[in-house]
Amino acid sequence: MPLVRSLRARVVLWVCVALIALFAATIVGLDVAFRNTANLDRRELLDARVLGLIALAEPGPPGELRLPTEAIDPRFEVANSGLYGALYDRNGRALWQSLSLLGRDFPTDELAAPGERRHLMLDVPGFPPIEAQLMGITWEFADGKTAAYTFAIGVSLEPYNDRQARFRNYLIGWFLGATLTMLLVVSGLLTFVLRPVHRLERQVREVEAGDRVKLTGNYPSELVGLADNLNMLIDTERRRLVRYRNTLDDLAHSLKTPLAAMHALLAEQRSQPGEDRTEALNRELERMDQRVSYQLRRARVSGASGLGTEPVAVAPIVEDLKQTLDKVYRDKRVVCSVTVVPGASFRGDPGDLTEILGNLMDNAYKYCAGRVRVKAVSTRERLVITVADDGKGIGDEFAAQLFQRGKRADESVPGQGIGLAVVRETVELYRGALSVGKSDLGGAELRVELSRAGVL
């Protein structure tokens, strides 16, 4: 049993998971790209400011450099502006420090060797986190003397971090919005797509409750098959129910009359004990016997719908019946030839096919002079079975009675014909046809034609 049972919940869940994964990857990617760009900007700024300071440096007191602080970058002059600068000689003595340091020392006293350029990340109390660049140069004075100096520039990371955080928040907000929108769209789409399924479910419930006869309306192609099959199932069930009800009515009707007659006969026996009424009682008993037998046999025909039924192979059933009948009619030494084309099959209940074939073959064995022939031929659509014998054949009168429309067979057919009457009804239930003819063997030939697609 799956954890999530609703189709809608499943789709929404999976869309959520997919969107979150996609957006998380996108957010991380964009965040990294943004940070890399910011880092590059910062480096460029540091480079530019260091080179700017070097360009402004001029010899001051003999053997020393001097920096005019104005006009490089106003942020050097503003307290805690986030841009800091300093110039050291080779002994680490500060020759210049930007006003933005407010008289404090530059947050590092490290120096760079001439020609060296160093980057440091500094986190010093009293200062924001800072990235610093130290650049060591050799200054050649006009008098030919040289001296080593270190230029230091620091820039606060705070504005960058702020920008990064703002960017990240913006991204997350945007993607959350997009996810919600997507989910709404998917949910709406599902409602639209699943509408026929809900309709099907509702109609099935109505059928269950008896408020509806069958499923109606146009279903999308994916559901048409299901709806048709359900309709067929409903129809089969209903027909079966009707058949059972009719059988019960028929049974009750055909039993009550002989019962009443027997009651009357027994009462008569009590009042006039002299006469023997055994014969009359016997006749009523036989009538009941015959009708019960007939009604039960026809009621048991399953008339399977063709749904969920495997094709039933004809050959083994014919073979089994032949062996059974050979045993039962051993004294007659009947020669029974069987020709069943390979692959001949029937879509329906195997018991029903056995019943049809059993009754036909039993009749043939019973009435033949010595020869019986069973043939089964099947095409793509139909299965045709013929059972022929060399007996006296079926009288026209009996055949007419057998096929009398709208008449129950037990009323129109004498005792021996019950088997054929059951065959006729079973075949009709499968919407097939039974016909009686003359066989070239000399006797009767009964022909059953069944659709191989069952009742579909």
Added chain:
Amino acid sequence: MRLLLVEDDPNLNRALAAQLEQAGYVVDRAADGEEGLYLAREYPVNLAIVDLGLPKLSGVELIKQLRADGKSYPVLVLTARDRWQDKVEVLKLGADDYVVKPFNVEELLARVDALLRRASGWAQSELVCGPIVLDTRTQEVKVKGQKLELTSFEYKLLEYLMLHAGEVLSKTQITEALYSEDFERDSNVIEVFIGRLRRKLDPDDEYKPIETLRGRGYRLAVARGAPPSD
């Protein structure tokens, strides 16, 4: 002929047994499968009539057991199930014929008769041994075309001898096949009836149809089938 009847409905069992006995059979009655199996193992049964829906041991199981025991005599099944699928199954199982309930007794007797005949190798209901012709359906006996008047016991004895024509039958075998348990067994009775049969079948002592094998029993000495017409 000794029949085993296994049927759990007491009325049907009793009435059926009475009819079978009236037709000249010796009937052992059982009301459930286990009792049936016990009787089948205990007595020399010629045919078993078995209801399928039995308590304790089902009819199907009983037939399987009988066949597993190597009993090859005919089994006639009584069943309420009349679908062809059921019939096929029952015969596949080892039964030889079936009768669907409700049945009439004449039908059942005819089936029993036919099964017994077949088991003895007779294909027709008319048994012919030389000049003797016995019709199991009409229970008429003719010798050389002349109808013979036999008592019911004489008839059963002759039928038994003819069904087993050519075989040596001991007095015990004959007694067990023709008398029920509670009948007083006296082998002299058999001798007396054999004597009477001989006189009726062969009054002029021409062809000596029944042979006595001292200490072993009797044999119908006339070969099966009609004599060559000359």
